[in-house]
Amino acid sequence: MHHSLNKLEDFSLEIFLEIFDYLSITDRFNAFFNLSTKINSALNLSGLSADLTNISRQTYDHFYQNIIFKQYSRRIRKLKLSNDLTLGLMETVFNQINLHDFKQLRSLTLIKPSYMTLGSLALSIPYLTQLEHLSIDSNSYPHNFFQLITTTSTQLKSCYLPGLEIQDKILFQSNILIYLTVTVENIGLLLNLLAVFSHLIYLHVTVRSTLYIEDDNLPKLNIVPCEYLRTLKFRILERSSIDFNEIEYFFQHTIFSQLQTFSYTCTTQSLDHLDATRWNEILSIYLSSINKWNFFVQIPYNSYSYMNMKQIIDNIQANLCYLFPLSLSINYLYYIIHTKIYPKRYFDLSLKSSHSDENFSHDPINCDSMTEYSKVNSLIVDINSLSTCTTLPKTIQYLHLQGNNDNLVLSKCLKYCSNQLISLKISGLSNDLPCLPNLRQLTIQHVMFNVNMISKLHLLCPHLELLTIEIDSIKQFCEFFDHLRYKSQLNELKYLRIFSRDRNHTWTSWLNEGKELFYDDNIIYETKNLFLFIWL
Numbered sequence: 001m002h003h004s005l006n007k008l009e010d011f012s013l014e015i016f017l018e019i020f021d022y023l024s025i026t027d028r029f030n031a032f033f034n035l036s037t038k039i040n041s042a043l044n045l046s047g048l049s050a051d052l053t054n055i056s057r058q059t060y061d062h063f064y065q066n067i068i069f070k071q072y073s074r075r076i077r078k079l080k081l082s083n084d085l086t087l088g089l090m091e092t093v094f095n096q097i098n099l100h101d102f103k104q105l106r107s108l109t110l111i112k113p114s115y116m117t118l119g120s121l122a123l124s125i126p127y128l129t130q131l132e133h134l135s136i137d138s139n140s141y142p143h144n145f146f147q148l149i150t151t152t153s154t155q156l157k158s159c160y161l162p163g164l165e166i167q168d169k170i171l172f173q174s175n176i177l178i179y180l181t182v183t184v185e186n187i188g189l190l191l192n193l194l195a196v197f198s199h200l201i202y203l204h205v206t207v208r209s210t211l212y213i214e215d216d217n218l219p220k221l222n223i224v225p226c227e228y229l230r231t232l233k234f235r236i237l238e239r240s241s242i243d244f245n246e247i248e249y250f251f252q253h254t255i256f257s258q259l260q261t262f263s264y265t266c267t268t269q270s271l272d273h274l275d276a277t278r279w280n281e282i283l284s285i286y287l288s289s290i291n292k293w294n295f296f297v298q299i300p301y302n303s304y305s306y307m308n309m310k311q312i313i314d315n316i317q318a319n320l321c322y323l324f325p326l327s328l329s330i331n332y333l334y335y336i337i338h339t340k341i342y343p344k345r346y347f348d349l350s351l352k353s354s355h356s357d358e359n360f361s362h363d364p365i366n367c368d369s370m371t372e373y374s375k376v377n378s379l380i381v382d383i384n385s386l387s388t389c390t391t392l393p394k395t396i397q398y399l400h401l402q403g404n405n406d407n408l409v410l411s412k413c414l415k416y417c418s419n420q421l422i423s424l425k426i427s428g429l430s431n432d433l434p435c436l437p438n439l440r441q442l443t444i445q446h447v448m449f450n451v452n453m454i455s456k457l458h459l460l461c462p463h464l465e466l467l468t469i470e471i472d473s474i475k476q477f478c479e480f481f482d483h484l485r486y487k488s489q490l491n492e493l494k495y496l497r498i499f500s501r502d503r504n505h506t507w508t509s510w511l512n513e514g515k516e517l518f519y520d521d522n523i524i525y526e527t528k529n530l531f532l533f534i535w536l
Helices: 013-020 025-032 037-045 057-071 089-096 115-127 145-151 187-196 244-252 276-286 306-319 451-460 474-486 507-512
Strands: 048-051 076-082 107-111 133-137 158-166 179-184 202-207 231-236 261-267 292-300 326-330 334-339 346-349 378-382 398-402 423-427 441-448 466-471 495-500 524-528 531-535
Touching: 013 025, 013 037, 025 037, 025 048, 025 057, 048 057, 057 089, 076 089, 089 115, 107 115, 115 145, 145 158, 179 187, 187 202, 187 244, 244 276, 276 306, 306 326, 306 334, 451 474, 466 474, 474 495, 507 524
Parallel strands: 048 076, 076 107, 107 133, 133 158, 158 179, 179 202, 202 231, 231 261, 261 292, 346 378, 378 398, 398 423, 423 441, 441 466, 466 495
Antiparallel strands: 292 334, 326 334, 495 531, 524 531
């Protein structure tokens, strides 16, 4: 006899777990929490992913603090915390929870943690027995942090630590990591890193400086076999002054038998990094196994004329023995030589002026083919350099328009990207600015914010979460804040950043005089120089 399901509770636990996989943690609990004992059991069995980087203070207090961390900490598999917009949240969480209780935690991401938080984390690593992925955005780490996390963990496989600098030879042994993003002082320490972490499959490394050794005096080292490495991403900083002979020296001391992808990013004044003959030798002898090569070399724009650079590109393309087509892009700070599809997501055209050569079509705006810049979704541009018929690409999600241009019609300029824009920086709120239905972050620059702008915001960007403005009177701030919070209908607004141009007061002096900024004592805020940061 066929059995029909008449009630939600009739679904099996397996079906509930399947449904939960398609819902965020907040949607999951808002929809199902405390509906029945059976559904609560399913919630308790499901693995949780907690991203606290973009939440309101109320959401943290009522949901994460009182429900998730108190009752479900053992079910959290992914945890993401930030001190960027959610002011002081990371320290609050670390003070209120015991990280040792997160028995199923597999992935941990920390954005701008304090030095003390990282010290506390390093001591907790041995107790996080399921932790496989660690991602940290910081430029300051406790002594021996890298050694502690890689020698005391038994499961850690992936570390994203771009700001961690390895400045001394690694003396400990560790084979647990297979994915690593890190910074090293020089090529010698990079070879040492590869020797220690011999099981790496993926390595993204930034090299800070040269070895400061003459070619004839480069040390003779043992060859480092990298038999597991599949992807190597190499980034050379401009201030490093690394000569190309050090790059050759690196490959002469390594063996990449299984390497499939090689990325080379470099900013330099030396044309040696564009020498086809030397690259042919590296590609044929040391990188013969690769099937993908991402090349991105920036040469200062003022170093060579356009015709000189075009000739150099034609020469390397003609003499390169491998089928890796190259292109030239220009942002007026650098000539950028790269593999055919521009590999970065951002493009900065802020230095291009209306007097720049109009014949150049080497950027996302003026290129005849949009395929070449199909990956670019972030653009900075001087609005005065745009012609009145300019229409920005539909791929742009993050846009910074510098300056003013009364002849440019923004509704036409943003015609194709207005629905995609997530972040916009602009001078003032022009009347021809179109509706931006998916905009989450808005910065209004070089124009003093006033109450009349508030009524426009709800119509222009109804889902706004972060607003950055400038004011010229701290005394009037309470009125602005009251209108923004209670009368603007911006119901999703979570963060405010206010830059003060008040000549009579700073935020600190105003507070030191015992004057109030808010009528509500529960507002979380922080002052830094001329900025006031608010987390609602």
